[in-house]
Amino acid sequence: xxxxxxxxxxxxxxxxxxxxxxxxxxxxxxxxxxxxxxxxxxxxxxxxxxxxxxxxxxxxxxxxxxxxxxxxxxxxxxxxxxxxxxxxxxxxxxxxxxxxxxxxxxxxxxxxxxxxxxxxxxxxxxxxxxxxxxxxxxxxxxxxxxxxxxxxxxxxxxxxxxxxxxxxxxxxxxxxxxxxxxxxxxxxxxxxxxxxxxxxxxxxxxxxxxxxxxxxxxxxxxxxxxxxxxxxxxxxxxxxxxxxxxxxxxxxxxxxxxxxxxxxxxxxxxxxxxxxxxxx
Amino acid sequence: xxxxxxxxxxxxxxxxxxxxxxxxxxxxxxxxxxxxxxxxxxxxxxxxxxxxxxxxxxxxxxxxxxxxxxxxxxxxxxxxxxxxxxxxxxxxxxxxxxxxxxxxxxxxxxxxxxxxxxxxxxxxxxxxxxxxxxxxxxxxxxxxxxxxxxxxxxxxxxxxxxxxxxxxxxxxxxxxxxxxxxxxxxxxxxxxxxxxxxxxxxxxxxxxxxxxxxxxxxxxxxxxxxxxxxxxxxxxxxxxxxxxxxxxxxxxxxxxxxxxxxxxxxxxxxxxxxxxxxxxxxxxxxxxxxxxxxxxxxxxxxxxxxxxxxxxxxxxxxxxxxxxxxxxxxxxxxxxxxxxxxxxxxxxxxxxxxxxxxxxxxxxxxxxxxxxxxxxxxxxxxxxxxxxxxxxxxxxxxxx
Numbered sequence: 021x022x023x024x025x026x027x028x029x030x031x032x033x034x035x036x037x038x039x040x041x042x043x044x045x046x047x048x049x050x051x052x053x054x055x056x057x058x059x060x061x062x063x064x065x066x067x068x069x070x071x072x073x074x075x076x077x078x079x080x081x082x083x084x085x086x087x088x089x090x091x092x093x094x095x096x097x098x099x100x101x102x103x104x105x106x107x108x109x110x111x112x113x114x115x116x117x118x119x120x121x122x123x124x125x126x127x128x129x130x131x132x133x134x135x136x137x138x139x140x141x142x143x144x145x146x147x148x149x150x151x152x153x154x155x156x157x158x159x160x161x162x163x164x165x166x167x168x169x170x171x172x173x174x175x176x177x178x179x180x181x182x183x184x185x186x187x188x189x190x191x192x193x194x195x196x197x198x199x200x201x202x203x204x205x206x207x208x209x210x211x212x213x214x215x216x217x218x219x220x221x222x223x224x225x226x227x228x229x230x231x232x233x234x235x236x237x238x239x240x241x242x243x244x245x246x247x248x249x250x251x252x253x254x255x256x257x258x259x260x261x262x263x264x265x266x267x268x269x270x271x272x273x274x275x276x277x278x279x280x281x282x283x284x285x286x287x288x289x290x291x292x293x294x295x296x297x298x299x300x
Numbered sequence: 301x302x303x304x305x306x307x308x309x310x311x312x313x314x315x316x317x318x319x320x321x322x323x324x325x326x327x328x329x330x331x332x333x334x335x336x337x338x339x340x341x342x343x344x345x346x347x348x349x350x351x352x353x354x355x356x357x358x359x360x361x362x363x364x365x366x367x368x369x370x371x372x373x374x375x376x377x378x379x380x381x382x383x384x385x386x387x388x389x390x391x392x393x394x395x396x397x398x399x400x401x402x403x404x405x406x407x408x409x410x411x412x413x414x415x416x417x418x419x420x421x422x423x424x425x426x427x428x429x430x431x432x433x434x435x436x437x438x439x440x441x442x443x444x445x446x447x448x449x450x451x452x453x454x455x456x457x458x459x460x461x462x463x464x465x466x467x468x469x470x471x472x473x474x475x476x477x478x479x480x481x482x483x484x485x486x487x488x489x490x491x492x493x494x495x496x497x498x499x500x501x502x503x504x505x506x507x508x509x510x511x512x513x514x515x516x517x518x519x520x521x522x523x524x525x526x527x528x529x530x531x532x533x534x535x536x537x538x539x540x541x542x543x544x545x546x547x548x549x550x551x552x553x554x555x556x557x558x559x560x561x562x563x564x565x566x567x568x569x570x571x572x573x574x575x576x577x578x579x580x581x582x583x584x585x586x587x588x589x590x591x592x593x594x595x596x597x598x599x600x601x602x603x604x605x606x607x608x609x610x611x612x613x614x615x616x617x618x619x620x621x622x623x624x625x626x627x628x629x630x631x632x633x634x635x636x637x638x639x640x641x642x643x644x645x646x647x648x649x650x651x652x653x654x655x656x657x658x659x660x661x662x663x664x665x666x667x668x669x670x671x672x673x674x675x676x677x678x679x680x681x682x683x684x685x686x687x688x689x690x691x692x693x694x695x696x697x698x699x700x
Contacts, residue, residue, distance in 0.1 A: 206414065210413070
């Protein structure tokens, strides 16, 4: 026997929804687009304005200050290699996108994470949404980004923010919830208001965990910014993308290695930053 | 302690049920079911049931019970870290369970400072900043709170450690910070939740001693929770004994020890070192006879033989104790025809304050065995303690 079960038009519904959002909120999206693009240009131009050697020296100095000599040497060699390979400009473009996407992600994630830590109900609502955001294949976010923001870096940032935000929210929530009960009790017993408790006790004590979340967000942002080259985001990703289209594995790997160097530097830097914050 | 002391906190009919159907549990309780039966029937835990007591201004009140007796719940109900289910807690004309959030905040800031078992110091703040916390959240100006915190750190013996972080300090020192944080706050009541239980025994004794001294100096109303009867007896002006969420006995350490309310309390007090708790006042006997400093030797001799004494205490007109004379000496003086005993007066006699514990009395019986004189602050003779009475009291430990 054959049952003819009609196919559920899930895709159609989503498209209708997205169409609705694009047409109704085009003013909003265009404003966001313009603002973000301005931010990208400003940061990018600023970083480009400095000569390569100056940027390398500054980064190496920063690495030396927070991470020690080995990290500084690594930065010197890694960035030197990127410069030498002629990938400096795309590297700066990628860095710009990562920085801006991470900043936006943190600005959104922090209050959401705090809210989820304080309210059990909000926690129950947001956790499945975060699961959805993290497990949905990253490429899928690229598609709605185009009707919202058009082809280009802004769409790349939109997709990157959505993809990289969940760990920042999760770690914020986790960090605040991990603060020992007796410290909360002490804060309450002395008559702290809710915001005093948050600012003076909960947030400072969750800082190491929070920094871990930011580190994760940066790593995810970097990986997504590369993929976002498919919808026209500039940077190392577009170098890889071009190498694929022309079947030039050598060039692809060069750009790939540049991404690896960036990832390692960003990771070690943020890790040592969060480590040095701890009052041991 | 005098009876005229003012009441600081009144606790009336305080009950706490853990569970979501408190009414049912309380109804069963009123029908006479006990804690275990209520738990079995409803799944609710009767944490505290019908607690009534007063806290007097300036006293050190110890609430003592084993784990699960409800003592931690009780102290947390006072400042509503735990919401009481029913009952009144009245302090300064306010009924704490009825306060709204804002009033509760003010009440906590004004009335309560708390010291915790595991110190609960803020690890990201220096010792100084920890001590300032209570003042800081009240919005006290920076200079003033720094000053107050410094003073309280000094009082607990931590001057010089202001800029250290809690994890750089030993357990005992950390709890001093906890105490300083509470003292700096200048609240009217100090709540101490098993404050010394996490410390090792030697440091613990020191801290108890310091707390007693501090408390006598500052006259701060203190409620101290402990599971350790020795500690309770050592520091408490009064003790509340708690079992299964109910009060079993309220009394001074001596009352608890010498007149236990029931078998439960008696069993508790079995292992206690009575010599540290029972005081001279309890074992002293009225003086059968005293000599006056202007009595002649023959009069004194007669007084001694009538009361079969080997030695006799000599007092002046105001009953102020001057010294002691021995029978042999007086007899010789009588034979020699002297008319005064003044030359015979032995002024180096054992004497104690009525509140002195037996532990200090016992060594005094070594060597010459005069009865120990119990004298008040005006040097007046209140009574004497003989060796036998002390031994009898100490012996009771084994009997129970």
